Amino acid sequence: MRQWLGSWTPSVGALVIAICFTGSAAAHVEPADLDRLGKVDFKVGCSDPAQQGFNRAMSLYHSFAWPQAMAAFDAVLNADPACGMAHWGRAMTTLDNPFVWPANLPAQKLADISAMLEAARTAGLKTEREKGYVEAVGAFVRDREKLDHRARLGAFDVEMAKLAAANPDDKEAAILSALVTSANFNPADKTYANQLKAARALEPLFNSLPNHPGVAHYLIHSYDYPPIAKYGLAAAKAYAKIAPGATHALHMPSHIFTRLGYWRESIAANLASAKAATETVFDGHHAHDYMVYAHLQLAQDSAARQAMNQSLARKPVDHFAAAYAYAAMPARLALERSAWKDAASLALQPSADVYLWTKYPQAEAVNAFARGIGAARSNDPRLAREQHARLVTLRDVAKEAKLGYWAEQIDIQATLVVALASCAESKPDICVEGLRQAAAREDATEKHVVTPGPIVPARELLAETLLTIARKPADALKEYEAVLAKEPNRYRAVTGAMYAARQIGDRQKARAMARDLLKLGGKSGAGRFSLGQARLIVASR
Numbered sequence: 360m361r362q363w364l365g366s367w368t369p370s371v372g373a374l375v376i377a378i379c380f381t382g383s384a385a386a387h388v389e390p391a392d393l394d395r396l397g398k399v400d401f402k403v404g405c406s407d408p409a410q411q412g413f414n415r416a417m418s419l420y421h422s423f424a425w426p427q428a429m430a431a432f433d434a435v436l437n438a439d440p441a442c443g444m445a446h447w448g449r450a451m452t453t454l455d456n457p458f459v460w461p462a463n464l465p466a467q468k469l470a471d472i473s474a475m476l477e478a479a480r481t482a483g484l485k486t487e488r489e490k491g492y493v494e495a496v497g498a499f500v501r502d503r504e505k506l507d508h509r510a511r512l513g514a515f516d517v518e519m520a521k522l523a524a525a526n527p528d529d530k531e532a533a534i535l536s537a538l539v540t541s542a543n544f545n546p547a548d549k550t551y552a553n554q555l556k557a558a559r560a561l562e563p564l565f566n567s568l569p570n571h572p573g574v575a576h577y578l579i580h581s582y583d584y585p586p587i588a589k590y591g592l593a594a595a596k597a598y599a600k601i602a603p604g605a606t607h608a609l610h611m612p613s614h615i616f617t618r619l620g621y622w623r624e625s626i627a628a629n630l631a632s633a634k635a636a637t638e639t640v641f642d643g644h645h646a647h648d649y650m651v652y653a654h655l656q657l658a659q660d661s662a663a664r665q666a667m668n669q670s671l672a673r674k675p676v677d678h679f680a681a682a683y684a685y686a687a688m689p690a691r692l693a694l695e696r697s698a699w700k701d702a703a704s705l706a707l708q709p710s711a712d713v714y715l716w717t718k719y720p721q722a723e724a725v726n727a728f729a730r731g732i733g734a735a736r737s738n739d740p741r742l743a744r745e746q747h748a749r750l751v752t753l754r755d756v757a758k759e760a761k762l763g764y765w766a767e768q769i770d771i772q773a774t775l776v777v778a779l780a781s782c783a784e785s786k787p788d789i790c791v792e793g794l795r796q797a798a799a800r801e802d803a804t805e806k807h808v809v810t811p812g813p814i815v816p817a818r819e820l821l822a823e824t825l826l827t828i829a830r831k832p833a834d835a836l837k838e839y840e841a842v843l844a845k846e847p848n849r850y851r852a853v854t855g856a857m858y859a860a861r862q863i864g865d866r867q868k869a870r871a872m873a874r875d876l877l878k879l880g881g882k883s884g885a886g887r888f889s890l891g892q893a894r895l896i897v898a899s900r
Contacts, residue, residue, distance in 0.1 A: 395604035396422060397572035401531045404485025409439035416448055417531070421573030422605035428452045436482075446479035447493050454496075457542035458580055458808045459679070464508070473500045488529065491522040516543045516553075523560075530564060534573045537561045541581045546764060546805045554581045558590070565594060572602040579611050584805060585845045588618030599628065606635045606642045613649050617811045620848025622653040622879075625811075629653070633669070644670045645809070648684035648691075652811040655695040656850045658880025658887050663692055680809050682722040687814060690729035694815050695851060696887070702733025703742060720756040721765035724772060725814055727753060731776030732815060735783045743780035747773050764807065771800050775817055779824075787828050794821040798838075812849075818842050822855055832862035850879055854889040861896065873897045 396418040403413050416431030429452045435445040450472045454464075476493050484490045495518035499511045506514075519536040526532050541557035558581040564574045575598035582591030595615035602608035610632035616625040629646035636643035647670035654663035667688040675681070686707070693702035707726050731746030750773035757766040778793025798817040806812060822838035825831045836859035842852040857872035873893035880890055 395602065397601040398568075398570040399531075399572070402529075403442065403444040404489065405435070405442035405444065406439040409435045409442045409445070412438055413442070413445065413448070416445075418572055418602070419605070420448065420452060421534075421571070421576060422602050423456055423576075423607045424605050425452055425455060441483045443479040443482035443484045444489055444492065446475050446482055447489075447496065450475035450479070450493075450496050454499075457538065466503070469500045469503045472496065476500070488522070488526050488532075491518075491525065492532075495519045495522055512539075512543050516540055530568060530571075533560055534564060534571070534577065537581070538573070538577045541577055547803055549586075549803075551584055551587060554584065555587070557581045565597075569597070570601055572598070572605070572608060575601055576608065576611060579614055580808070583614045583618060583808065585618055588615055591615040592619070599631070606632050606646075609635055610642060610646050610649070613646075613653075613811070614808070617649065617653065620656070620846070622656045622848065625653040626650055643673055644676065644681040644684040648687050649811045651688045651691050655691055656848060656879060658850060658883040658885040658890060660692075660696060660883075660885050660887075663695075667692060679719050679722065682719040683725065683809050686722045686725035687810065690725050690814055694729055694732060697736075699733045699736040702729045703737050703739065705729050705733070720753040720760070721762065721769060724750055724753045724757075724765075724769045728772040728776065728814055731772075732779060732820070735776065735779035738783050740780040740783040743776055743783060747777040747780065750776060764804075767800075767804065768807075771797050771804075771817065774800070775820055779820070782824060782828050787824075791821070791824055791829055794824055797821075812846060816842050816846060816849075816852075818845075819849075819852055819855070822852070822859075826855060826859050826862070832859040835859040836863065836865075836868075848875075848879060850876070853879065854893075857889075857893060857896065869896050 396415070399414050399418040399421065401414055401417045403410060405413060412431060412435040416428050416435060419428035419431055429449060432445045432448040432452065435442055435448070439445075453468060453472050453475065476497050479493050484493060495515060498518045499515035501511070501514075503511065516536075516539045519532070519539045523529070523532040523536040537557040537560040540553050540560070544551070544553045558578060561574050561578050561581065564571065565578060568574055575594040578594035579591050579598060582588055582594070592615055595612035598612055599609050610629055613625040613628040613632075616622075616628060629650045633643045633646040633650070636646065647666050650666040651663045654660070654666060670684060670688060675685075689705055690702065692698075693705060705726055707723065727746045727749040731743050731750065734740070734742035734746060750769055754766050754769040754773060757769055774793055774797040778790050778797065781787075781793065782790035794817065798821050801813070801817040818838050819842045822835045822842065825838060826835035829835075836856055839852050839856035839859060843849060843856065846852065853872055853876050857869055857876060860866075860868035860872055873896040876889060876893040877897065880887065881893075883890075
């Protein structure tokens with residue numbers, strides 16, 4: 360029987376997730392501590408009480424506290440029914456998080472936004488600047504029957520840039536323009552043109568407006584990519600201090616910490632966010648997924664399991680980020696620990712009267728992907744091919760739902776699983792070629808903000824196969840190093856690089872990798888086989 364890399368691990372058992380979703384995004388309630396939100400000064404032509412309320416509403420908006428922002432804008436309208444910009448604020452809030460917009464927002468939501476903009480015009484817009492804000496959002500919802508999401512987002516970006524240029528003293532216009540530009544990125548653009556354009560606009564404001572929540576927040580999003588993540592570290596360290604009353608502000612720094620492999624900092628950030636999040640918001644589940652991932656990179660397996668259980672003990676939430684976390688956490692716990700048989704048996708319990716997983720095909724795909732990898736590495740190609748077929752079906756569901764990005768990601772997962780099935784069928788050449796193709800495709804895209812990282816990087820699967828099946832340790836080492844350049848301090852990649860270096864006789868590199876591994880997990884108390892091997896390598900002459 361083939362021995363896959365790191366095959367020894369304590370059993371975690373088959374993890375069964377019973378998912379019951381309740382409520383909606385509009386019903387979410389954040390903690391009561393919403394006073395510490397940073398400082399926003401957004402001038403509007405409304406009464407003094409309405410102006411104060413508007414600033415608070417925008418401080419909530421800038422930390423993506425949608426239900427509270429909507430309630431705050433409603434309060435502004437109660438204070439001043441003629442404050443047309445409050446209707447604009449409601450429209451912006453209804454747009455939700457621009458970084459997770461699907462290919463097409465629901466038609467009803469777009470219609471609602473259009474109605475809110477008309478209400479803004481009717482209530483009264485006091486200046487050309489205020490009219491510019493309304494018409495910029497109008498560019499996004501206009502011609503929605505004719506133009507796709509990408510075209511309308513581009514129009515929104517153009518109009519916001521014009522507004523900012525026409526009002527150079529309006530810092531809020533510059534900040535929101537940068538937000539839209541950053542969100543208007545091409546996942547295949549490895550120059551990160553729009554993200555860096557947004558960052559260039561925000562960096563001077565980070566110095567001049569040190570207490571503004573949106574500036575730090577949007578800088579983190581703009582730099583949330585491996586080659587440029589280091590530039591977002593200052594914003595990551597600042598954001599939680601600027602707006603400690605917002606759960607999202609407590610979590611967002613972990614995006615940069617994760618990109619840089621700062622696992623302890625990520626755990627601390629998400630622990631604070633999860634504690635602050637109430638039972639009915641998705642933030643707690645999202646934060647726990649990040650925690651599970653970080654704990655596993657430090658070989659803190661018991662802590663990872665505890666974080667997962669804490670999430671699953673919360674009141675279930677019907678939200679994509681929560682659904683993704685529910686599927687991702689048990690998958691990570693099995694795969695990161697090489698518990699292949701456990702991964703192969705991971706189960707979902709879909710029930711038509713409580714939840715249909717097909718609502719979020721990209722979440723269910725995580726389960727199929729994990730099961731496929733686990734099956735192939737347990738030498739069960741039949742089950743692996745069953746999971747491949749399941750992934751193809753989920754890919755088609757995503758296509759039909761016009762989730763273009765996720766359809767591509769699911770197709771990459773399907774390619775990986777069918778390639779690994781070929782390995783289990785003693786067809787190593789076909790396996791390696793399929794893994795290479797999938798790795799190249801994955802490298803050409805970016806991870807989604809909903810996840811701290813790939814469930815398993817495609818290039819890491821390629822590296823492990825080159826090492827353990829193709830018996831090409833030198834080639835494997837190059838692939839592991841490529842993974843670590845993108846995902847620094849990733850435990851399994853460090854482990855693989857250590858083994859590969861030892862096999863080619865590069866004792867210096869093997870010791871360096873072993874020391875890195877012990878820095879990550881040496882104090883965890885985990886019984887991982889790789890930690891024992893690292894200690895032997897460091898101690899050997």
